Amino acid sequence: MRFPLETRYADYDSKGHANNAVYLTYFEMARHHAWVDRMHGDADFPFIVAEATVRYVSEAMIGQALDIEIVTSEVRTKAWVWSYVIRATDEDRVVAEGRTVQVMYDYEARRTVPIPDAVRALLVAV
Amino acid sequence: MRFPLETRYADYDSKGHANNAVYLTYFEMARHHAWVDRMHGDADFPFIVAEATVRYVSEAMIGQALDIEIVTSEVRTKAWVWSYVIRATDEDRVVAEGRTVQVMYDYEARRTVPIPDAVRALLVAV
């Protein structure tokens, strides 16, 4: 899935760059699109993020359109990996790359659980 | 109550100013100090904010120390008003002023409730 990122004025720091922390929010927006819009899940995610990595490749300056691509790159018993690429749309230039590890979680029982089959089938389609 | 504001790099926009929205977060930090540290209340506030106003008076540039003053300026049956002044500490220059109206709220019953007497007594001491 690849779609435009709606950035906000407040995302940019005093240098005019998208702040380094906001990239994890962009990843979260991609997860939301994947999970809610593509996989028809609930907006209050039933998983936890166990790990996140961002590699900042080039500058994302205020006023430049950005888009993000999210791909399921690995599926395990309870966890899966989503990989991300953020690009400056006009130049198709990579701005940042990253990955997050998600673990299926039962918030009532407060423990990790196996990925349900229905979710697994949808995950590979992202 | 008047205390130093711990600002964050991400609070500042591409002009080097504290972003206009973050002032409401500064007000919220002041409410937290008043409510949790002074009034010994729970961090998950039992009230709702019904109204907020900010008047931006002068620039808060990155690198300038800021402080905030919070005062209870009105107490009604179910609601009260907190007033705020944010200053650039070194010059004692007013950066912004504002006020918020809070209404006591029962989140389980999902309705507004009168301010308990114990809370009322503490409110006037802020």
Add this chain to the structure above:
Amino acid sequence: MRFPLETRYADYDSKGHANNAVYLTYFEMARHHAWVDRMHGDADFPFIVAEATVRYVSEAMIGQALDIEIVTSEVRTKAWVWSYVIRATDEDRVVAEGRTVQVMYDYEARRTVPIPDAVRALLVAV
């Protein structure tokens, strides 16, 4: 102008509500749409926000689609007022209302300036 708000998971607080400060960011997003998309201005705004008010009318819970309307409600020599209404789209229910006062600003000369005629003509079309 009225358009959908792209909310973010991080906008919601521990009660599942859009955080009170994020409404000023939603107003800022509306300004961006008005200024950049409608008025063809630069993303690095040539004006300052002098005042902002939000009245919180009803709950915006996580998972509810929101939209925002922005209207130019007053134009003076150097300043103008934008008014906002945020609604829960499905029910057309008002979630919040507010207004901000903008002042045209020359960031190099560091002083307020009159609204240029071309901007004035575009402002009344918002």
Add this chain to the structure above:
Amino acid sequence: MRFPLETRYADYDSKGHANNAVYLTYFEMARHHAWVDRMHGDADFPFIVAEATVRYVSEAMIGQALDIEIVTSEVRTKAWVWSYVIRATDEDRVVAEGRTVQVMYDYEARRTVPIPDAVRALLVAV
């Protein structure tokens, strides 16, 4: 260096957890303390962050005091690594760990530069 983290109500998501993206902001706050308070540098950092990783170990719930430790774990010609541990203070329980790679940067010339000797000497003291 280890010091208390001033968290904000807006940092917590609808589950009552510190949002996953805000950890990078906490790392940034630690960098600010290290760079400005310890190393006497400018608040407008003269370096870029090239990479960031967070491993989420246990829950940081609203109302729990957090602290952060930052250590310089590697110094190269132009870049260095800072490592972080965030703990729930009362239990001394690790909440998250991570690292960021910084590259010295000349924002006027728009290129990476070697770490000045004076900075290098201060870095190893963090």
